[in-house]
Amino acid sequence: MGIYYTKKCSTLLEKVGFTRKYMAIEVCPQDQSLVFLNTNERVPVDAITKIKWETNLKLKMVLTTAASTTDKVCCVRFEQSLDLQAFLRDLNLDIPVEVDNGGAILSGTYAPRPYRASERASEVLASILDNMRSNPRRRNSKSASFDRGSTGRRSLEFLRGAASRTY
Numbered sequence: 001m002g003i004y005y006t007k008k009c010s011t012l013l014e015k016v017g018f019t020r021k022y023m024a025i026e027v028c029p030q031d032q033s034l035v036f037l038n039t040n041e042r043v044p045v046d047a048i049t050k051i052k053w054e055t056n057l058k059l060k061m062v063l064t065t066a067a068s069t070t071d072k073v074c075c076v077r078f079e080q081s082l083d084l085q086a087f088l089r090d091l092n093l094d095i096p097v098e099v100d101n102g103g104a105i106l107s108g109t110y111a112p113r114p115y116r117a118s119e120r121a122s123e124v125l126a127s128i129l130d131n132m133r134s135n136p137r138r139r140n141s142k143s144a145s146f147d148r149g150s151t152g153r154r155s156l157e158f159l160r161g162a163a164s165r166t167y
Contacts, residue, residue, distance in 0.1 A: 002026070002027055002086060002087070003024055003025070003037070004024070004025045004026075004027070004078070004083055004086075004087050005022055005023075005024050005079070006022065006023050006024075006059075006077060006078055006079075006083075007020060007021070007022055007076060007077045007079075008021040008022065008023050008075070008076055009058055009076060010073075010074075010075050022038075023036065023037075023038050023074075023076055024036070024037035024038060025037070025076070025087070027087065027090040027091060029090060029092055031044075032044060032045045032046070032092070033045060036074075043063055043065075045091055045092070045093065047063045047064050047065070048061055048062070048063055048091075048093075049063065049071065049111065049112070050062040050109065050110070050111045051088075051095070051110040051111075052108075052109045052110075053084060053105065053107060053108060053109075054107045055104060055105060055106060055107050056077070057077055057079070057080070057083075057084050057105070058076070058077045058078075059075070059076050059077070059084060059087070060073065060074070060075045061073070061075075062074075081103065081104060081105045084097075084105055085097050085099075085105065088110075093110065093112070095110045096108070
């Protein structure tokens with residue numbers, strides 16, 4: 001758990017440096033959430049769709065919000081490179097941060113891999129079918145086929161056809 005004080009970089013005047021607004025971000029690893037202390041807004045870490053950081057310690061997070069259809073973009077600048085590294089480490093997302101020989105952070109991006117339920121189900125079904133094809137002797141004699149009246153080869157083809165119709 002940590003509180004990070006950053007400079008906002010959302011408007012043009014803030015990006016150039018004419019005006020300064022600070023934002024405090026708290027990372028709560030026990031609830032897996034971010035708390036923006038200026039607005040007291042709590043956002044789950046799962047809502048992060050993309051993170052991009054640069055060598056000048058600017059960090060841009062794209063957050064999905066359930067209340068609106070548009071994504072919220074949070075653009076901040078950290079004071080030190082160790083603060084940026086600690087922030088990315090506290091998110092517990094296994095974000096690889098590369099550092100050069102002088103200790104400066106190299107720019108990088110992170111986007112979590114989306115999991116679709118149908119994609120995951122088809123992968124599981126494919127691995128089951130491959131396992132059944134490669135190891136026919138693993139099955140015991142009572143469950144030699146799915147249908148007692150059919151042979152093992154025909155029942156396997158039936159299962160393949162049913163899987164292709166559902167996905």
